[in-house]
Amino acid sequence: MAKKRIACLISGRGSNFKAILEETNRGKINGEIVLVISDNPEAEGLLYARESGIPHMEFSQSEGESRSRYFERIFLQLEECAVDLICLAGFMKVLSPNIVRRYRNKILNIHPALLPSFPGENAQGQAVEYGVKISGCTVHFVDEGVDTGPIILQEAVAVLDGDTEGELSERILEKEHVIYPLAVKLFCDDTIAVEGRTVRILKKTDLR
Secondary structure (H helix, E strand, O other), X not given: OOXXXXXEEEOOOOHHHXXXXXXXXXXXXXXXXXXXXXXXXXXXXXXXXHHOOOOEEEOOOOOOOOHHHHHHHHHHHHHHOOOOEEEEOOOOOOOOHHHHXXXXXXXXXXXXXXOOOOOXXXXXXXXXXHOOOEEEEEEEEOOOOOOOOOEEEEEEEEOOOOOOHHHHHHHHHHHHHHHHHHXXXXXXXXXXXXXOOEEEEXXXXXXX
């Protein structure tokens, strides 16, 4: 089976991009990261991509540039690289509808909460503020909504008495670095089937 061509979109340190790259380098994922895109020229993840020898590009939205034109430039780059899978790894912009349509069920995102609870920004802070006892993280396909696509994997994390947003965030991030590469592996092994809102995993596996 040919390796899947993966693009990672980042805005900051790109820790989930690094976690996915580590597993591809170990040969645990039947895929290759062929492109890293960032909307932030100062993103730490861009430096890591450069040091790792991965093609990388920075797409800043210029003053007066429309959202549709901005994402058209990204769309053309994704097409040029013939990517099979897009992984949003801390990318802070909502993708344009044309990219979502073109790559339907081929865009993954990781969210630091157990969706459908606490979608959108500051999910960890929302969980602490609400006083829930269990939070966690979710890998899901991206659709036209915000954190509303079909759920692939979830991992629970206990919210401890006295937790700060930062403390909870760090424990959730540890789980993100486990389940996001696993979801990528499942996709690259063609072991995911989407039936409406339900995602079926056709063959159980792990990264050991």
